[in-house]
Amino acid sequence: MPFNKSAPACQFTIDAPKKLNKEQIEEKNLERAKILSRATTKARDNFALWIFQQFVGQNKYGQALEQQLECMWQDEVDTYQHNPKKKDNGPQLHTRIYLADTDHVDLIQDEFETPDVPTKWDPKKQLQVPIRFTPKMIIGFEKGQPFRDHVRDNWLPHGLVLKIFWAKNKSGNRINWTYDCIITRDNHSSHCDWDN
Secondary structure, three states: OHHHHOOOOOOOOOOOOOOOOHHHHHHHHHHHHHHHHHHHHHHHHHHHHHHHHHHHOOOOOHHHHHHHHHHHHHHHHHHHHHOHHHHOOOOEEEEEEEOOOOOOOOOOOOOOOHHHOOEEEEOOOOEEEEOOOOHHHHHHHHHHHHHHHHHHHHOOOOOEEEEEEEEEOOOOOEEEEEEEEEEEEOOOOOOOHHHO
């Protein structure tokens, strides 16, 4: 019998996984929530940056991007009254974004070191795996309201908002994963810092 003749070269033991107590579990969950919050904010910022670059048609960053958007807004404020379609709605900047082929894009790729990458439980692999933040995920979560709120509170001057609508073709049918993005005044605002 092979059991009688086999002796391992070195003895080893496999420790059973340590069971965490309730406080340790809560602490780990709190840490995961903080990591997820930072990653979500970064993904929203990266997506907002990309959308604003679509507005200006260039890969500008920081102050150069803001100045370009501000100049475009001021031109719009000066001219929108002459456009019958815009006269009733106020000044608006418009761009169209296409997200159909963005499933491979991870908005937080290379943004965090390994311990700070957010994870989720994968039941098939039975372990935590990194979460990918795609543009579809950001714009689709709760119909994009958290993303639009983030843009309003962190990117645009007080009084302006970013509105996002499903794009439609000439027949009035929605175009899959295509959106019209509009920078316009908030409902309760008649002025913003970009006006001057």
